[in-house]
Amino acid sequence: MLGRELENIRAALNSGHLSGNGLFMQKVHTFFEAEFGIGKALMTHSGTGALEMAALLLNIQPGDEVIMPAYTFVSTANAFALRGAVIRFVDSCTDHPVMDAAKVEALITGKTKAIVAMHYGGVAPDMTLLLDLCIRYSIFLVEDAAHAIGAKYNGLYLGSIGHLSAFSFHETKNIQCGEGGLLAINDERFMQRAEVIWEKGTNRAAFARGETDGYSWIDLGSSFLASEISAAWLSAQLEHFDEVRLHRKRLWEAYERALSPVAESRFLTLPERPRCEYNHHIYAIVSANEQERTALIRYLSNHGFMAVSHYRCLHRSPYYQAFYEGKSLPNAERFEAGLVRLPLFHGLQVEVVEAISRTVKSFYGC
Numbered sequence: 001m002l003g004r005e006l007e008n009i010r011a012a013l014n015s016g017h018l019s020g021n022g023l024f025m026q027k028v029h030t031f032f033e034a035e036f037g038i039g040k041a042l043m044t045h046s047g048t049g050a051l052e053m054a055a056l057l058l059n060i061q062p063g064d065e066v067i068m069p070a071y072t073f074v075s076t077a078n079a080f081a082l083r084g085a086v087i088r089f090v091d092s093c094t095d096h097p098v099m100d101a102a103k104v105e106a107l108i109t110g111k112t113k114a115i116v117a118m119h120y121g122g123v124a125p126d127m128t129l130l131l132d133l134c135i136r137y138s139i140f141l142v143e144d145a146a147h148a149i150g151a152k153y154n155g156l157y158l159g160s161i162g163h164l165s166a167f168s169f170h171e172t173k174n175i176q177c178g179e180g181g182l183l184a185i186n187d188e189r190f191m192q193r194a195e196v197i198w199e200k201g202t203n204r205a206a207f208a209r210g211e212t213d214g215y216s217w218i219d220l221g222s223s224f225l226a227s228e229i230s231a232a233w234l235s236a237q238l239e240h241f242d243e244v245r246l247h248r249k250r251l252w253e254a255y256e257r258a259l260s261p262v263a264e265s266r267f268l269t270l271p272e273r274p275r276c277e278y279n280h281h282i283y284a285i286v287s288a289n290e291q292e293r294t295a296l297i298r299y300l301s302n303h304g305f306m307a308v309s310h311y312r313c314l315h316r317s318p319y320y321q322a323f324y325e326g327k328s329l330p331n332a333e334r335f336e337a338g339l340v341r342l343p344l345f346h347g348l349q350v351e352v353v354e355a356i357s358r359t360v361k362s363f364y365g366c
């Protein structure tokens with residue numbers, strides 16, 4: 001808890017409006033639109049829900065193709081697979097888990113409808129190149145900005161660049177409300193329909209504004225809204241956005257100071273990527289292989305620190321491997337085997353980060 005979360009929830013209770021699209025949710029929408037240069041914001045029950053709305057808005061049909069990184073969370077792919085899309089997975093960069101944008105063009109066919117950029121740890125892939133491809137081939141750019149609140153590319157906030165973008169406020173993200181998400185709609189053509197899809201395929205949002213005298217089923221949709229309780233909690237968190245950002249930066253820089261000078265051959269730290277301004281969502285190092293990673297995580301755990309591995313590549317997942325011609329994506333597979341996320345959360349102290357860093361160094365004998 002960062003501040004007024006409980007007071008806000010009490011105020012929501014007193015207002016007598018606990019379902020979606022209440023005053024706190026409208027505050028969340030305004031915050032995202034004003035602070036992050038987003039066209040229109042709609043808060044959802046999850047980041048997953050926001051991605052599913054994007055797939056519906058883009059009218060993804062069975063057999064359409066969608067290009068995205070293999071090294072991502074399952075929801076990035078699931079949202080489009082649910083509409084029958086064929087997923088074309090792209091490898092990571094050699095030195096960073098983000099998608100290697102240079103490998104995307106070779107995958108574009110007449111059936112490609114969208115490219116999904118996932119900003120790993122708030123770090124964008126080469127958006128200049130992806131945008132250029134989307135313009136040249138008339139396809140849509142979706143951002144999975146689940147990690148990316150407040151991070152930038154070329155001076156623009158992530159989530160404001162793609163036609164549609166999904167944020168997440170899951171408990172594990174920088175700003176959270178337990179479960180929650182938000183769809184950013186940056187292309188005007190989608191704004192009206194987004195509100196309909198959000199409200200179960202009805203024009204209920206327009207009705208709530210007094211624009212119609214009833215509401216009916218006018219399109220596909222589902223119940224994508226979050227509850228006003230979640231919005232009340234989130235709204236309080238957003239008041240502390242700068243404080244969270246600055247503290248995470250201090251923690252991240254303490255890791256970087258301690259670990260990057262010794263990294264080189266024994267383990268890798270992730271390099272700064274050009275044109276990216278970080279939000280310090282994840283601090284990760286990459287060990288040589290899975291065996292070493294397991295030993296490092298155990299060593300840290302024996303010293304009282306909890307580090308974790310991250311994504312299993314989706315092209316090798318039990319669900320998708322059969323649909324996917326088993327081509328190897330070596331960089332993504334290396335991050336799957338070796339990547340370790342070190343603890344990074346708002347309640348953590350710089351001194352603890354220094355102790356964790358010393359423990360990592362002692363594991364590697366440096």
Ligand SMILES: *Cc1c(COP(=O)(O)O)cnc(C)c1O
Pocket residue numbers: 045046047048049072073075076118144146147167168169170179180181
């Ligand atoms: C967390 C996350 C999501 C979805 O988030 P939920 O809010 O948990 O549904 C989607 N994509 C990525 C990359 C994530 O990390």
